[in-house]
Amino acid sequence: MTIRTVETTPYDDQKPGTSGLRKKVPVFQQKNYAENFIQSVFDSLDGFSGKALVIGGDGRYYNREVIQKAIAIAAANGFGKVIVGKGGILSTPAASHIIRKYMAFGGLVLSASHNPGGPHEDFGIKYNIGNGGPAPEKITDAIFARTKAITSYKIADMAEVDIDRIGTVQAGGMTVEVIDPVEDYAELMETLFDFDAIRAMFAGGFRMRFDAMHAVTGPYAKEILENRLGAPKGTARNFVPLPDFGGHHPDPNLVHAKHLYDEMMGPDAPDFGAASDGDGDRNLIIGKGIFITPSDSLAMLAANARLAPGYEAGLKGIARSMPTSAAADRVAEALGVGIYETPTGWKFFGNLLDAGMATICGEESAGTGSDHVREKDGLWAVLLWLNILAVRKESAKAIAEKHWATYGRNYYSRHDYEEVESDAANRLVSELRAKLPSLPGTKVRGLTVEAADDFAYHDPVDGSVSKNQGIRVLFEGGSRFVIRLSGTGTSGATLRLYVERYEKDRFDLDTQQALADLIAAADDVAGIRSHTGRQKPSVIT
Incomplete structure (x- = not known):
């Protein structure tokens, strides 16, 4: 050589x-x-x-x-x-x-x-x-x-x-x-989930749609769902990975997987719908007649994880990224386990998982996973949902409604402004940072600002500090909005606005209507439209 x-x-x-x-x-x-x-x-x-x-x-x-x-x-x-x-x-x-x-x-x-x-x-x-x-x-x-x-x-x-x-x-x-590429992963999934119970559910007529979006999860879904779990042929769709993902955007959200959402909301909807992204680490969960937000999915998976053999001993803790809703916090409190709020980026969960402080982790950007690997895992989340559905013998919608009745509901949405001119996005963030000390105690759209900061994470394992991880404006009563620049794009800047409202008793509101005053307040405080020139987001999830 x-x-x-x-x-x-x-x-x-x-x-x-x-x-x-x-x-x-x-x-x-x-x-x-x-x-x-x-x-x-x-x-x-x-x-x-x-x-x-x-x-x-x-x-x-x-x-x-x-x-x-x-x-x-x-x-x-x-x-x-x-x-x-x-x-x-x-x-x-x-x-x-x-x-x-x-x-x-x-x-x-x-x-x-x-x-x-x-x-x-x-x-x-x-x-x-x-x-x-x-x-x-x-x-x-x-x-x-x-x-x-x-x-x-x-x-x-x-x-x-x-x-x-x-x-x-x-x-x-x-x-x-x-x-x-599939064999070792499929064998790992068989150690975590009750494949017999899921097989019996499919044998009983359970119908599912999994959209692999012509991305990497296709061969995994085909092998596990259809070959090993007995789901009907055709359950895994768009399962051949293509260099251009079939000309589509392989992001499992309600914009790029709208066809799946429409089918799940239709009169002859399957029992369960799911999708994964380009490299297989994200997931989309849609029950018959209901979209489960990634933040809610994390909370519901954590609340029901013991139903799967790999997690029957219970959870050591739950970790979520800072922009993810606080729904999982209420589950952690009920279970008596730790809850950890980290910056966005799966690498921040690694120390917690290695130290045995957390078992299940999640990000609002459709990433969920556990200590079985050190990445988020789209198909893992889908399989845990299937395990829960098979054991509880209830629909995803029924499980969600019972969850909200127990813990309350965090109405939550993310607004992405994609390919914003970088200087404009950075100027918005800089000006908002400068305002933070003066915001507490002020009123915006009838809401009183309780606290405002630029999130800094102090790693409880190694003591490292990560600063400037996202600007938080918290209102009295538990509502908030968060603004941060994403690090996953390749052109310009992606500005992300996260809005959240907690309700103890009202679970049937339209999400965007429930958040309307918070969305307007965020624009008043940060000047999103004036800085970006955008009248609306590129994507709402």
């Missing part, structure tokens, strides 16, 4: 966001762009010589090409083995499981999650550490620093590896093992 050292020039835009480096495909296709970033990842790590690296992605455009680059660079840098999913396919939660099960040093997950794919759309690379979770900030900061100083990368001169054939080969002086 020949190892080449290739001289290169740094790029100044390779700062990893909350979920790795994401850019448009033509950006990644620039000379040495992907190579620079991958080498910078390896340069920021120690102790991997001779060890295993997991590589896989969501099948989007440019995945295969970058996988071959990553294999050759890994070989040149001294990894002893690469484990790659057949066809380059590994859902993000499956990649986390593979890292953990086979005690790999870490992994490269090639995905831009719920963002669109194609020759001119999005691509991404994320590094996951040995616990299976996203790299913490100290590593991503080191990677970014290295990308700005890199002058060369190492790559093995080797033929492309056939990643479409399961088996083990020697290539570039190391072992490359191509694995079935």
Whole structure:
């Protein structure tokens, strides 16, 4: 094997966001762009010589090409083995499981999650550490620093590896093992859930629609739902992963999966509907005649988790991202377990899970998961819902209504303003931060501001502090709005507004009407329309 050292020039835009480096495909296709970033990842790590690296992605455009680059660079840098999913396919939660099960040093997950794919759309690379979770900030900061100083990368001169054939080969002086991307994950799910009860439910005529959105979860849903659980053929739809996701946006929300929502609200609706996103870590839950918000889903799953064999011993704690509604807090209080409020980004849950302080975690952006892996897991959430439905023998709507009767209801919505001009978005946030000290005690639209801050997280495990994680304005009575800039987009800025109202007794209000005064108050305080020039959000969920 020949190892080449290739001289290169740094790029100044390779700062990893909350979920790795994401850019448009033509950006990644620039000379040495992907190579620079991958080498910078390896340069920021120690102790991997001779060890295993997991590589896989969501099948989007440019995945295969970058996988071959990553294999050759890994070989040149001294990894002893690469484990790659057949066809380059590994859902993000499956990649986390593979890292953990086979005690790999870490992994490269090639995905831009719920963002669109194609020759001119999005691509991404994320590094996951040995616990299976996203790299913490100290590593991503080191990677970014290295990308700005890199002058060369190492790559093995080797033929492309056939990643479409399961088996083990020697290539570039190391072992490359191509694995079935579904098998290990499916076996893990069988240890967590009562597959017999779910099979009996399907055998009794239970009808379900799962939309894989031509993304990575398709093969997993086909195998688990139809082959192992006996759901009727056709339950898993759009199950073939496509490089451009069929020309659609693989984000499981009420805009991009409207067809599923319409079907679930129709006269001949199936009993249960669900969807997952580009890389398989998000979920959409819709019962017959009812949409379950991600925040409510987290609370309801936590309240019923003991019905699944993997969680029958009870929960150690519940963790949620700060913008997620407080619905889960009420469940944690009732269960007598800890509740942890973290910044957005799954990496912040990793310490809590590793320390045994939390069992179930969730983000309002349709991410839910548990301590079985160190990523959010869309199909896991769907299977836990199915387990609960099978044991309780009630509809999702009945379960939701009984939950609200017990805990009260947090009316909740997220308004996304996508591709906002970056300077305008940053100016809005800066001006709002400057107002925070003067807001408490003031009245807006008849609401009294109780507190206002820029959320800072003090990690209870390692003592680290993460500042400027989102601006919170809290009103008397438990209502609030939150504003933050998302780190998952690739063009301009995504401004996110989260609004929440708690009601003890009124559970049948229209969500947007219930939140109307809070939405107006947020605009009064932050000047969203005046700063962005937008009269309405791009997406409401």
